[in-house]
Amino acid sequence: MVKRKTILLGLLSVVSLGILGFVGWELYARWRLRELLGEQTMTIMQGATRVEVFRVRPEGSVKSDDQEASKTMIGGHRITVSGGERDEEYARRLTTVILDKQTYRFHVHNPVFGIISTCAFRPGVGFRVFKGQEAVEILLCFNCNEMRILSKDAEGNVTHRAIGEFKPMRLVLLQLCKEGFPADSEIQELRDVRGS
Secondary structure, X not given: OHHHHHHXXXXXXXXXXXXXXXXXXXXXXXXXXXXXXXXHHHHHHHOOOEEEEEXXXXXOOOOOOOOOHHHHEEOOEEEEEEEEEEOHHHHHHHHHHHOOHHHOOOOOOOOOOOOOOOOOOOOOEEXXXXXXXXXXXXXXXXXXXXXXXXXEOOOOOEEEEXXXXXXXXXXXXXXXXXXXXXXXXXXXXXXXXXXX
């Protein structure tokens, strides 16, 4: 009888620790997501009213605070092609991915959010998500599976910056890019997984 109680208590302890570990990880992941994106970014994304999609020149970023530059640049990169404004369903799918903690790879011991690639960031696609006059600019590099996010207030001033690796949701983001540029052979030829 005592042996049975000991085994039962041991099993209960193991199960309890497993549940606590899972709950702890969930809370940690939510906290890290909020830390990465920031309150303003999350608010804009949750209330997004429209989204625009762009192809961008991957070479170096250009600094410009000029309001006119927002028409020809996104996140410091020159816009080469506009995919135009996308519908509400597209905006919902994009914001759902960006706000999902499963999109990013977390690493407990890394002081920077997620795991950042060592390859040169050379984005090919950008999104501008709006809530009123506020915007979130998102740049994607499919070579390194890295995302850069900038939040801007109604005056166009950058209020928050974030960098994260999106490898867990590469396929979903790639599908959104392919939908945004159905006639772009370079985008259409991108592979579901990075590498050969």
